[in-house]
Structure formats: C-alpha cells, structure tokens
Amino acid sequence: MKKLIPKPSSLKRKKINQRHKTIALFNHKGGVSKTTTTFNLGWMLAEKGHRVVMIDTDPQCNLTGLVLDYDPSKDFDEFYSQHPNANIKAALAPAFESQPKMVQAVECVEVAHRDGLFLVPGHVNLSEYEVTLGIAQELSGSIQALKNLPGAFPYFVEKIAEAKSADYVLIDMSPSLGALNQNFLITSDCFLIPTAPDYFNVMAINSLVTILQKWIEWGKKAAESEALKSASYPFPKPNLKFLGTVIQRYRPRNGNPTIGFQTWIDQINETVLNQLVPALTKHGMTFPPETYEQVDMGNDLGYCLSSIPDFNTMITASQTHKTPVFALTKEMLGHVGAVLEKDMEKQAEFRSTFENLADRVIALAKYA
Numbered sequence: 534m535k536k537l538i539p540k541p542s543s544l545k546r547k548k549i550n551q552r553h554k555t556i557a558l559f560n561h562k563g564g565v566s567k568t569t570t571t572f573n574l575g576w577m578l579a580e581k582g583h584r585v586v587m588i589d590t591d592p593q594c595n596l597t598g599l600v601l602d603y604d605p606s607k608d609f610d611e612f613y614s615q616h617p618n619a620n621i622k623a624a625l626a627p628a629f630e631s632q633p634k635m636v637q638a639v640e641c642v643e644v645a646h647r648d649g650l651f652l653v654p655g656h657v658n659l660s661e662y663e664v665t666l667g668i669a670q671e672l673s674g675s676i677q678a679l680k681n682l683p684g685a686f687p688y689f690v691e692k693i694a695e696a697k698s699a700d701y702v703l704i705d706m707s708p709s710l711g712a713l714n715q716n717f718l719i720t721s722d723c724f725l726i727p728t729a730p731d732y733f734n735v736m737a738i739n740s741l742v743t744i745l746q747k748w749i750e751w752g753k754k755a756a757e758s759e760a761l762k763s764a765s766y767p768f769p770k771p772n773l774k775f776l777g778t779v780i781q782r783y784r785p786r787n788g789n790p791t792i793g794f795q796t797w798i799d800q801i802n803e804t805v806l807n808q809l810v811p812a813l814t815k816h817g818m819t820f821p822p823e824t825y826e827q828v829d830m831g832n833d834l835g836y837c838l839s840s841i842p843d844f845n846t847m848i849t850a851s852q853t854h855k856t857p858v859f860a861l862t863k864e865m866l867g868h869v870g871a872v873l874e875k876d877m878e879k880q881a882e883f884r885s886t887f888e889n890l891a892d893r894v895i896a897l898a899k900y901a
Contacts, residue, residue: 553694554898555687555702556776557721561744562737563708565727566781566841568595571705573857577891579650580860583700586641586693589655590621590717591707597654600644602855609657616640622656624693628685628766629662636689636766638696646856651697655705659713667712670755683755684766687720701898710744719752720769722901725776725838725894730790730797738804742812749773749816774901775819776894778805781841790842802835810836820900828893839890844883847876859884 558567568591575585589596594605597620603609617623619640627636641651669679694702704721706714718724726741728734752771755761761768780798790798813819825836844851844858847866851858854865859880866876 553699553702554723554901555690555694555704555721556894556898557704557706557718557724558727559704559706559714559718559724560726560728560734560737561708561710561714561740562728562734565708565729565734567591567708567727568599568705570725570727570779570781571596571703572599573859573887574891574894575650575701575703576644576647576857576860577887578701578895579644579647581891581895582649583895584649584651584698585701585703586651586653586697586699587644587703587705588621588653588690588693589705590659590713591655591705592657592660593707594655594657596705597652599852599855600642600652601654605657612654613656616654620654620656622659622662624653624689625662625685628681629665636685636692638689638692641693641697644855646860651699653693660711663711663713666716670712670716670751680760680764681766683716683761684720684764684768686716687769688766690720715748715751719748719771719773721773723774723776723898726778728778728780728801730780730794730801732797735797735800735804738801738809742808745809745818746812746816749818772901773818774897775810775813775836776897777825777836777838778802779839779841779890780837781839781843790840798840802837805837806835820897824897824900828896838893839886841883841886841890847879847883857883857887859887 558571560567571587575587579585587596587600594609597603597609598605601608601612603612613620619642624639625636626632627634639653641653644650644652665679666682669682672679690702693699704717706717726738728738749771752768752773755768756770758768778801780801810819847858847861850861850865850867854861856865861880863873863877866873866880868876
C-alpha cells in the first residue's frame with residue numbers, strides 16, 4: 534500500500550503570486566501512450582525541482598494502476614475501501630452529488646522514489662458524472678440546480694494545486710469526446726496531444742480541428758453566463774493554449790523511424806501545421822509563432838514537442854518498478870556486462886529525450 538501524504542491543512546502554502554500551470558494530455562484516439570507520457574513527464578518535471586500533481590481522469594485508471602501497482606479489475610475496491618476520499622470522483626462528489634459541503638483538496642498518493650510528484654487517483658465510476666455534466670453544460674442557465682457543475686473541476690484543481698504547492702498539474706484524460714473531457718480540457722491552461730504514426734491518428738487530428746473549435750466557443754459562452762458567474766464554483770474564462778504534439782510508439786532503425794513510420798509522422802506534422810494550428814490560432818488557442826520558435830519547434834517541425842520510439846524490452850522493467858525508463862537503476866535493469874551497457878546507452882537517449890520534452894513544456898507553459 535502506498536503512503537498517503539498529510540492532509541492539506543498541514544502543508545505549507547504556495548508563495549504569493551505564484552500560480553501553477555494545468556496541462557491536459559488529450560487525444561480521443563486510444564493507445565497513444567497518454568498515461569506513459571503523463572507519468573514520465575511528471576517525473577522529469579519533479580526531477581528538475583518542480584512540484585507536480587497528476588490527476589487521473591480516465592475511468593480505465595491506468596495511471597493509478599501504474600503508480601499503485603494495482604490491477605484495476607482486482608485491487609481497486611480495496612484501495613477505495615481503505616481510502617474512500619482519495620480519488621477524483623470523491624473529490625467532485627460535493628458538487629455532483631449535492632453534498633452539504635464545498636469541493637476541497639483531497640489526500641494524494643505520494644509517488645514512490647520521486648520527491649515532489651503526487652497523484653490524485655482515478656475512479657472506475659467517474660463516468661457516472663458524464664451525463665449529468667453534459668446536461669449541466671447545456672442547460673445550466675435555465676436549471677439552477679445544475680449551475681455549480683461546470684466549474685467544479687477547475688475549482689478542485691485550484692484547491693489541490695494550492696494544497697500541494699504545485700508548479701504543474703497534469704491531467705491524464707480518457708480517449709473520449711464526452712462532456713467530462715470537454716470540461717477538463719477547456720478549463721486547463723494548456724494541452725499537448727500524444728499521438729502515434731498511423732492512419733487513425735491522422736484522422737483523429739483532422740477531427741480535432743472541428744471539435745476543439747466547438748469546445749472553446751462553448752467555453753467562452755459558458756464563462757459569460759450569468760448563472761455560471763454566480764455559481765458556487767464560477768466557470769473560469771478559458772485561456773487554453775496548444776503546446777504541441779508528442780509522437781511515439783514507432784520502431785526506429787539506426788536511430789531514426791523506419792520509412793513506413795516516417796511517412797505517417799510527416800502526415801501528422803503536416804496536418805497539425807496546415808489544419809489544426811490555423812484553426813486553433815483563429816480562436817486564440819496558440820502562442821505567437823516566435824514563442825514556438827524560441828524552443829526550436831516552429832513550422833518545419835509541425836509543432837512536435839518530441840518524437841519517442843518504443844521502449845522495447847526496457848518497458849517491462851519500467852512497469853515492474855513503477856519507474857520511468859530513464860530513471861531505472863542498474864539493479865532495476867537486471868542485466869550485466871554488454872547487455873547492461875546497451876541498456877544504459879538506450880536509457881541515456883531516453884533521458885535526453887524526456888529532458889528536452891520537459892524543458893520545452895516549461896519554456897512554453899510559462900506564457901500560458
């Protein structure tokens with residue numbers, strides 16, 4: 534069982550005028566390593582001295598299972614029973630279940646072996662709130678009982694970030710286009726799109742061109758709603774900014790993607806550059822071009838924050854020890870001699886990759 538950190542009241546408060554950045558990791562196409570990216574990025578940001586809270590909003594709870602070393606189908610009932618309030622569903626329950634108390638920070642899991650990294654566990658039944666929130670986001674102006682729901686999640690994020698003195702809050706989202714994801718994304722400061730080089734991811738990004746424009750327009754209208762302005766949890770004015778993509782899950786050859794994968798990588802970059810970014814820019818969801826150029830990800834790179842090949846055999850050790858590939862010790866790698874040397878060479882490459890990814894995220898997010 535993982536140790537829970539002290540309750541919020543016993544923690545030091547964040548310095549005045551410092552505010553966290555909420556970063557959502559979103560793609561409605563599944564199987565693109567959103568959870569792995571969230572975990573590795575969060576770990577690297579914490580390794581660089583930042584305080585990071587990860588929130589698992591995916592009912593599949595893969596991030597929670599990774600951190601707790603639990604099988605969602607077997608072990609989560611035990612965790613929920615022993616820690617009934619330490620999850621995202623319980624955190625939002627005061628609003629969604631009309632409990633006679635305000636939404637507040639909950640206990641977090643402290644991630645093993647990495648100081649400054651915390652997790653708000655997911656809940657397999659979070660999707661129960663989907664329909665209610667969907668109705669609220671459409672009808673809150675006419676049904677007073679629903680007006681507190683759209684602003685509940687960003688209110689919780691503010692509370693948990695304050696309680697943990699967080700610099701960054703990372704939202705691991707489900708592969709869905711439902712009301713929950715709409716709410717989680719639009720109320721974040723910035724977002725990145727984990728993706729993989731194949732036909733389905735190109736189509737997914739194509740669809741986001743339309744979807745994200747509709748979502749941001751809804752968010753702007755919601756922020757101007759008198760009902761939502763007067764709610765116990767006022768809906769914030771959206772100021773969402775696109776950080777870029779992370780392309781992964783491809784096989785390399787001689788340090789580069791194979792020809793087949795490179796073709797899809799090029800198509801993803803072209804789609805982002807020529808279709809997604811112009812649409813987002815029209816709605817104020819991008820930084821000025823010179824901001825991206827400062828971190829070497831201008832037009833020629835298609836706004837790609839990082840390209841990450843498959844971890845191959847090292848992923849097993851990473852999952853076993855609940856530690857990113859780049860942070861595995863020699864003992865965790867479990868090899869000796871020439872095999873260990875090869876592992877350490879590959880590990881150094883991954884460390885450089887994630888250091889560069891974290892540095893780019895830090896450099897861009899400060900403008901959000």
